[in-house]
Amino acid sequence: MHIIVIGSGLAGLTAAISLAKSGHRVQVLESAPKITYIGAGIQVSPNSSRILRHLGVDKFIEQYCTEPVDHRMLRWQDGKMLVQCPLKEPARKEYGSPYWHIHRADLHRGLLECAESLGVESFFDCRVVDADPALPSVTTKDGKQWTADLIIASDGLHSTCRHIVLGRSSPPIPTGQMAYRVTLPASRLKGIEGLNDLITIPGNVHWIGPKGTILSYLLEGINDTLVNLVFTCDVELGTMEDGVNQKNGTPDEVLKAFQGWDPRIGTIVQHVDSVLEWRLYIHDSVDHWAHPSGRFCLIGDSAHAMTPYLAQGAAMGIEDAAILGGLLEAFPDAKDLEESLAVYEKLRVGRTSMVAAASIDSRWFTQMEDGPEQERRDEYLLSHPGIWPNHINIRSRKEFLDELFGYDAYAALEDELKATGLNDRARKRM
Ligand SMILES: Cc1cc2nc3c(=O)[nH]c(=O)nc-3n(C[C@H](O)[C@H](O)[C@H](O)COP(=O)(O)OP(=O)(O)OC[C@H]3O[C@@H](n4cnc5c(N)ncnc54)[C@H](O)[C@@H]3O)c2cc1C
Secondary structure, three states, X not given: OEEEEEOOOHHXXXXXXXXHHOOOEEEEEOOOOOOOOOOOEEEEOHHHHHHHHHOOOHHHHHHHOEOXXXXXXXXXXXXXXXXXXXXXXXXXXXXXXXXXXXXXXXXXXXXXXXXXXXXXXXXXXXXXXXXXXXXXXXXXXXXXXXXXXXXXXXXXXXXXXXXXXXXXXXXOXXXXXEEEEEEEEHHHHOOOOOOHHXXXXXXXXXXXXXXXXXXXXXXXOOOOEEEEEEEEEEOOOOXXXXXXXXXXXXXXXXXXXXXXXXXXXXXXXXXXXXXXXEEXXXXXXXXXXXXOOOOEEEOOHHHHOOOOOOOOHXXXXXXXXXXXXXXXXXXXXXXXXXXXXXXXXXXHHHHHHHHHHHHHHHHHHXXXXXXXXXXXXXXXXXXXXXXXXXOOOHHHEHXXXXXXXXXXXXXXXXXXHHXXXXXXXXXXXX
8 A cells, every 4th residue: 555644753653664564655744844853852661662673663773772770759859769660670571672761863763764774755844734534635835735545644742634534623732731851961960969870870760749740861872871851840830931832941940940849950950051841732532533534544642642741652652553554464455444444443542541541640649739648648659669569659550560561562453353353354464
């Protein structure tokens, strides 16, 4: 089949790779004139690293990945450790694939190189301005009409295609929160009292406090190890004006929003040069991501933008891409598309809604106001380090981690095809 992917983000590129590997001709239309790399890190949990390894992307990125030893939650005011939950060991031993931290630029570049090596054609400065999902076709800003057997809209949170596929308006919903994102060379913090572990031990260090959190982790930079920090807080505590979604901020703004937090934070921020500010949005959960024509569908943030509190937004887009690629490998003819997209929705809508809801729960769990509920939470955390059944913190809850990190998109697809008898008709056994 000839497939067009709209958007060269993490989900779009993974879909392009997955579909090219399944034997299809893939073109990617990207609005940006060239790929510009956002200066921040991303967490790649086992459920998504498993897919990137299956697709061969690991060869392009592995050298830039670090593996966090654990996730530590600290009290916001003084950095006292409340709970420590292992990441590296269970990822590899229980879930069979690593937990990675990587700079987005390196992941993006690796995906692009992998896609190019498979013959995927990319068109930049090629903004899609309209779409006819029935044909299917899209029109780009230069007036050119593009047609294909299948068009996949991976055009992100502020998607042009979402409302066209859904047949109604469905804009992103503000969460009331924003994030300041910062990276700085670890070497700048060398020798400063209290910071040695933070700049030498790969891990998620997570200060949790009223209406905000701070997450710190290390990235493998080209010349230096980088410290990556995400400061999340209510918009009213930060500096995002109405109508602004992303802008450059200043270290002073971060200091103001996080006044009174662990003094080490202030020390680190004094060494920061630049700050990016992002407003956080979600999409409401919908039942259908495919147009009734069976020729046009959504994936990634355009389908299910979620809050970042569990670091799963891109992971869900990568899972979408794996399922689509696997399906269209099993059913490579355009005549089967409607049925394939129905299976895609069945496998993906429920899972992404579950993860999005868990991410929102995580916001409330980590951002409690100080008081009796917070004291009960902290007491429990202090007495339950590590991973436990029914742990009140989902990051430490065994059943949830099994469901989240243990998810194997390819196995889930195979199970579904077997259960529905579709496997008998599949061109190729998965
Ligand atoms: C603070 C923060 C931290 C996060 N941390 C993590 C994490 O650790 N792990 C994780 O898994 N997820 C994380 N996420 C979520 C993750 O960043 C997103 O889910 C992911 O980047 C979405 O990928 P996407 O490809 O769907 O969309 P995008 O990355 O937004 O890509 C969309 C692409 O489409 C292009 N485009 C848009 N409109 C058009 C058009 N009309 N025509 C052509 N091209 C178009 C855009 O230029 C862009 O290249 C985080 C999010 C935030 C806000």
